[in-house]
Each structure stands twice: as C-alpha cells, then as structure tokens.
Amino acid sequence: MAQHLTGVFIPQCDADGNYKPVQCSGSTGYCWCVNSMGQEVAGTKNPPGRPPSNCVAAAPPKTKCEQERDSAIAKGMPGVFIPECDADGNYKPVQCSGSTGYCWCVNNMGQQIAGTNTPPGQPQPNCVAAACPKTKCQQERDNAMVKHLTGSFIPQCDMQGNYNPLQCWGSTGYCWCVDSTGQQTAGTKTPPGHPPPNC
Structure with missing residues (x-):
C-alpha cells in the first residue's frame, strides 16, 4: 500500500x-x-x-511446523522461539533462536537432535550429517577400520547402511550369510576356495 x-x-x-x-x-x-x-x-x-x-x-x-509457527507469532511475546518452515510446511533442518542466537538441528518432527546446539558466533551445525545417524553396520565397520588391526573382520554395508547379506573375512577367506541385524545364519559359513553361499 x-x-x-x-x-x-x-x-x-x-x-x-x-x-x-x-x-x-x-x-x-x-x-x-x-x-x-x-x-x-x-x-x-x-x-x-x-x-x-x-x-x-x-x-x-497446516503442518505441525506451520501450526507452531503461527501460534508463536500470534503470542507476540518478545524472545519467543518461532520455528522456521520450508515451502512445503516442513521444519527446516536448522532452527535458530532470534533472541539467543543459538542454532540447532531438528528431525522431521521438529525435535532437537542431541549434540547439535551451537552458540552465537559459531558456524551453524551440519544438519545433513546429524539427521542421518549411522546404522549398526556402519558403526561396526567404522570402529573396525579405526582400530587398524591387521586381519580384523570389517563388516560390509550396502548403500543404505544395512548389512550386506553376504559377509566375507578378507584375511581368512571365509564367507557367510547374515540377517538384518548382522547375525550369522547357521550353516552358511564356507571356507576359502569354495563358492560363497547363496544368501
């Protein structure tokens, strides 16, 4: 106007x-x-x-984020936290408080992800990494690789971080099948020089 x-x-x-x-x-x-x-x-x-x-x-x-944002704006209280929503109404991965300057990562429900709170003046947290916690397979694989023990078994994970159905121990040559939790399927272990099991 x-x-x-x-x-x-x-x-x-x-x-x-x-x-x-x-x-x-x-x-x-x-x-x-x-x-x-x-x-x-x-x-x-x-x-x-x-x-x-x-x-x-x-x-x-309205989405949960839009409802919370509209409710916070309607209160009109100084210093109140106002959630930031994207164009689709979902929570933005990084949320910041205008009054305190702190920023943090949230999940798709708007809940803060532990360990991501950053004070004013610090770079904003990397919420892509925070939103994708490592799977059990990825954690075990990374732990095995960090130890650098020659000949130790290193689990093989797929692109989604799940256990590959077929696991092989490089230093021994043994292969076996595992379930979704990484547990060996009984009767599937094959010695070196033999075809791997059909998992």
Missing part, C-alpha cells in the same frame, strides 16, 4: 494477520486460493465475474 502503484496486488489479511484463504486482485478481478504462506494454490484461479473457489477445501491443512 505504501508504494501507491496503480493496479498493484494488495494481499488481504484476517484479524490475526494471516492470509485470507481467498485473495483477489482489485485491478484484474481474478481471485484464487492461497496456503498459509500466501502462495497460490494451483488450479484455483478464477476470472472476473466468477465466484471464488472453495478455498477451505483447496487449502491443505
């Missing part, structure tokens, strides 16, 4: 300061539905003279 530009679109807000579900352009006469971020809901734009779409049905329900 401060720009005083003729024909510019002026968003309509409700009594709580949120976007009204139906937005209309006074200059063009077009109306459309918007989500809680004010973004147009695809397929809801109507030309002048036609009643606006049923925006209650068109607008998806």
Whole structure:
C-alpha cells in the first residue's frame, strides 16, 4: 500500500494477520486460493465475474511446523522461539533462536537432535550429517577400520547402511550369510576356495 502503484496486488489479511484463504486482485478481478504462506494454490484461479473457489477445501491443512509457527507469532511475546518452515510446511533442518542466537538441528518432527546446539558466533551445525545417524553396520565397520588391526573382520554395508547379506573375512577367506541385524545364519559359513553361499 505504501508504494501507491496503480493496479498493484494488495494481499488481504484476517484479524490475526494471516492470509485470507481467498485473495483477489482489485485491478484484474481474478481471485484464487492461497496456503498459509500466501502462495497460490494451483488450479484455483478464477476470472472476473466468477465466484471464488472453495478455498477451505483447496487449502491443505497446516503442518505441525506451520501450526507452531503461527501460534508463536500470534503470542507476540518478545524472545519467543518461532520455528522456521520450508515451502512445503516442513521444519527446516536448522532452527535458530532470534533472541539467543543459538542454532540447532531438528528431525522431521521438529525435535532437537542431541549434540547439535551451537552458540552465537559459531558456524551453524551440519544438519545433513546429524539427521542421518549411522546404522549398526556402519558403526561396526567404522570402529573396525579405526582400530587398524591387521586381519580384523570389517563388516560390509550396502548403500543404505544395512548389512550386506553376504559377509566375507578378507584375511581368512571365509564367507557367510547374515540377517538384518548382522547375525550369522547357521550353516552358511564356507571356507576359502569354495563358492560363497547363496544368501
């Protein structure tokens, strides 16, 4: 409104300061539905003279992040933490408190991931690594590799971090099958020089 530009679109807000579900352009006469971020809901734009779409049905329900964010904003209390949501309404992996300057990683439920809290002035935490904790197989493999013991068994993990069904001990030549927890399947151990078992 401060720009005083003729024909510019002026968003309509409700009594709580949120976007009204139906937005209309006074200059063009077009109306459309918007989500809680004010973004147009695809397929809801109507030309002048036609009643606006049923925006209650068109607008998806608010996500947990959007609800918490809107609730925190509505309180209007200085220093209150306001969650940051992405365009899809999910929690952003890094959350920061504007009042304290601390940043931390959260999971998809908005819960803080332990050990990621960083004070003001420090680089933001690496939430990609924090959000993907290592699997049991990856932990065992990494522990075995760190020890650098010649001839020790190193578990083999797949791309998702699960145990490969076939495990082989490089220094002994033995191979065997394992279940999803890495436990050896009875009767599958084959000695060196023999074909590995069909896991």
